[in-house]
Amino acid sequence: MVTKELTVINDSGIHARPAALIVETATKFKSNVIFIKDGMRANAKSIMNIMLLAAEPGAVIKVETEGPDEGDALAAIEALFSSRFKYD
Amino acid sequence: MSGPKPKRVVLQGVPASPGFAIGPAYLLHPEDRVVKKRVIPPEKVEQEVARLKRALDKAHKEILGIKTRISGDVGEYEARIFDTHMMMLQDSEIVDAVIKDIHDNLHNAEYAYSARINGLAERFENISGGFLKDHMSDLRDVATRVIDILMLSENNLSYLDVPEPVIILSRNLTPSVLSQFNRKNTLGLTTEVGGKTSHVSILARSLEIPAVSGISWSGIDIEPGQTVILDGTAGYVIINPSLRDIKEYEIKKAAFFAMERELSTLRDLEPVTTDGKYIELSANIELPIEVESVLQYGADSVGLYRSEFLFLTREDMPSEEEQYQAYKYIGERMSPRAVTIRTMDAGGDKLVPALKMAGELNPYMGWRSIRVCLDNREIFKTQLRAVMRATAYSNIRLMFPMISNLWEIRETKKILDEVRADLDRDGIAYNTQLEIGCMVEVPAAVVMADELAREVDFFSIGTNDLIQFTLAVDRANEKIAELFEPNSPAVWRQIKSVIEVARRHGIQACVCGEMAGDPLAAIVLIGMGIDELSMGPGVLLEMKKLIRSISFEEARLCSEEVIKLTTADEISTFMRERYGGKLMDLGITKFPGKRPSPF
Helix, strand or coil, X not given: CEEEEEECCCCCCCCHHHHHHHHHHHXXXXXXXXXXXXXXXXXXXXXXHHHHHCCCCCCEEEEEEECCCHHHHHHHHHHHHHCCCCXX | CXXXXXXXXXXECEEEECCEEEEEEEEECHHHCCCCCCECCHHHHHHHHHHHHHHHHHHHHHHHHXXXXXXXXXXXXXXXXXXXXXXXXXXXHHHHHHHHHHXXXXXXXXXXXXXXXXXXXXXXXXXXXXXXXXXXXXXXXXHHHHHHHHHCCCCCCCXXXXXXXXXXXXXXXXXXXXXXXXXXXXXXEEECCCCCCCHHHHHHHHCCCCEEECCCCCCCCCCCCCEEEEECXXXXXXXXXXXXXXXXXXXXXXXXXXXXXXXXXXXXXXXXXXXXXXXXXXXXXXXXXXXXXXXHCCCCEEEEEECCHHHHCCXXXXXXXXXXXXXXXXXXXXXXXXXXXXXXXXXXXXXCHHHCCCCCCCHHHCCCCHHXXXXXXXXXXXXXXXXXXXXXXCCEEEEECCCCCHHHHHHHHHHHHHHHHHHHHHCCCCCCCXXXXXXXXXXXXXXXXXXXXXXXXXXXXXXXXXXHHHHCCCCCCHHHHHHCCCCCHHHHHHHHHHHHHHHHHCCEEEECCHHHHCHHHHHHHHHHCCCEEEECHHHHHHHHHHHCCCCHHHHHHHHHHHHHCCCHHHHHHHHHHHHHHHHHHHCCCCXXXXXXXXX
16 A cells, blocks of 8 residues: 655645546556545545545645555556646 | 415516516426335336436436537537536446445335435535535536436436426526427526526527526425516516516517517628628627527627637636637638637736736736737647637638737737748648738727738727727726716727728728627717627627618718717717617617626
8 A cells, every 4th residue: 555645736626627537547547546634535436535525725635545556546646636637 | 266366576687688478487496306205126126226227327428418519519628527427427426325225225216316415415515615516516417317317207308398388497507408498488597597698698698588597496486387477688587477567578578579570680681881881790709609699690700709718717728629629610600701719818807717817906907918928928829729720611810919019919920920830840721811910909009000000901999998098997997987988089089090091001990899889889980981890799680770771971971070079978969969869760779878898
């Protein structure tokens, strides 16, 4: 298992579209991808879970990946965060 | 007599699409629909699960269809929300729990599904933060669709196939739902959310369905089928109208239809003065979807497409491909008619989030428009490249806003040449004969018009900015709204001089500000020799009617009188005395006078 703390740095937090991007990215990997915020654990492959985290700008999220491609999964999620959830 | 007489209630909202309707209410808020709990026989569990999966599958197809349509009509970025909806549909948090409920408790699929959604909705209510409302509405939107599908027999395509003409009362009617209604049976509609510029209002206007937005039904007792009057012109809804209301509105409705019929005969007639001068009438638009109403009102062209609207509602920049699709769509829909695309006119009161534009103390004179583009070459080039690619398919013209000196137009043309060279290198086709123009909206450009005219193929006079800069009146400042005076001689003299310069150089002169759509100002502009007037699609037909009733010669004489006058009051009085009666006779009711500019 690998973990990393990531900060939400876009202007509007994880609203519907970034949430969809996170799910899209997480489901590409075999590993489990878990987001932890304020003690709440969310499966990053479920859009409802991600939305229920209600991560606002500046929120710090602990990302935990576990499985055969855990390193790649974590790197992909990190890239998504640092790109401010950009599309193109 | 049976029972008490239902109470007459008048609600006021925002007029979203003009016209009148009287008819039975059709309540479209299916989220309030009662979902009945049934216990299914144990041997039918698998059948019930299969029914759920079919419904999810159907909902998925419907959303995908909507997404495709919205991508084309509105934009790819707006359509991306439907990706989220499709994910919600497939989310295991929802689906697995519903299937478990069907298995364990023998609940019918619609009950299990709606119970699960309600459970999640409660959890949403318990979290703080600004997303709550959006997430709830997305979730409800998806859930409503699934439950609707489940509650209908599967051969029934849509509950929206209403058998008789109705007035639709909705909370949030989306363009996709509206487009499923039979036009003939849609007398009118109301929405709770959205305003005049929401997509459903724009669609209602182009379909000529009277509409009122901002009408909330919470706390109002209304049964399906109850008589309702809808006044889309003034923005009223009357529930259980009195006989007198009904009589009054029958008359209004008849008058409105007569007027519409008369205007619609104008659609196919040419905007020519009685002595044969053709005045090109074109439309100003902000969204690709508005092309439909432009065509409906018989415009000669799109005289101003405000491309910045592609950039305003989002956090990132639209890609070249996305822009290209929007430009190509407008160009192809209008073809062979011309479309003038104005490059991103950001700033002032139109802040582009992706550019991180800060609020400025003096925003209209600040970092805006062409200045922003020249400072962000890559963004500018992306837009120019997208426009150039679209020119290969249609009659597109390119226009640059807020040019205030020669360097800006020359620099812009240099960048355009670089884009052309890139396209040549990549073997991508474009129109090599592309016409380019500049807005004349800064007094400095008026003074330098002679030199600017050598650089471009046409001028477009932006009266809103020209007035504010000439008179030093911030048009967003309500305290000085009275000073925003289109009829100022200082403004008219500049307009006249720009038109004369254009004529001397043999280039086209157009007006695309609010003044173009004002009947009295239009007469003066025509008299000064303007070639093209570009205005909101809604006033095009009345303008055509006016043009067909005047001669160029009388307009010319009139403009010569106007230019001699020395105060705005004198000009206003002169024009009213000379043409007020005529406008009344023509039934032209739109007398905009002084009104705050929308942008």
